[in-house]
Amino acid sequence: MPKCSRRHFVKALAVGVGGSPLLSVFAATPWRYFTVAEAERVDALCEQMVPGDEDPGAHDARVVRFIDQQLRGPYRQHQADYRKGLMGVDETSRELFARGFLELSWEEQTEVMRALESGKAKGNTWKNQSASAFFNLVRNHALQGFYGSPRHGGNRGYASYRMLGLDYPQIIGQNRYR
Template sequence: MRCNRRKFIKQCIALYGSLLLLPACDLKKGRQSFVSFTEEQAGCIGAICEQIIPTDEYPGALDAGVLNYIDKQLYQRFPEQKARYEAGVKAVNAYCKEILGKNFVALEWDVQTKVLQDMESNKLPEKYWQDISQSGFFWMVRQHTMQGFYGPPHHGGNKDYVSYRMMKLDYPFLVGQNRYGK
């Protein structure tokens, strides 16, 4: 079988193009894969993030990609904080399972809110929080949620410039190019 150079190059380009498209195929059908979190951890952190910035007339934390932002930052920039997230998720889920009968993510909205209010104020039983401070965990997730929601999209959050649209800022945000107070 003889193949000329032109045909060989076309086949190579077609193969290369196919390989580039492979990551775009959704093999898990609607499931997002995480680098730093297990599915259980991602569900818990996502529910906390959505409590902090809930969906209203604008998309909330989950729709803005905040969970993706946190996952990416734990993998690329702050791997030392991964253990704090693991300890926090373990503690909050242990409390919720034992006292409320379900993981945090499965609780009703108002119950999640109360758990987070108690966590923020260090009012949850200390026996679950031996490895991390409950208020420290809450504030860490809160800060990362705000960064992911309001920060530049190239860091993994603020998908489709949702926070910029919410604040009625021009996007992409260019310092010196925005017109305020017209």
């Protein structure tokens, strides 16, 4: 019997179970850990951490993909922090602006970020989880995804290395960006 790959397995299940809504959501998500809605929020948080300007930001560098991959690997222990923290971000957004984080303007999002960073963010979640600790976690992960090696899913197109004028891979005697 040929080895059954994950893709075949999912496909077979999807056919077999037919229209199960749960499974179709599972099969459709491009993420390893996040739900589609969570990934959108992480993407927006990371873009605040490293905004696009004349150089790509976290969104264009696909930092969310980096974080999603690591949450199935070395960052496994932070899965719950993200799941709960992302709910907290929306709670704080509603407290401040009566809308979810994704519905806010850039400036309003920045204000939510400041509230999280200061640890003074309002919301049920932050009664038993530190908002500033979550903020620091996302910031560190965003900077790792943006400035780290592209092999882990972020820093797409060597975005940050290009910004700094660092050849990658570095080939002595040759300079590709300048």
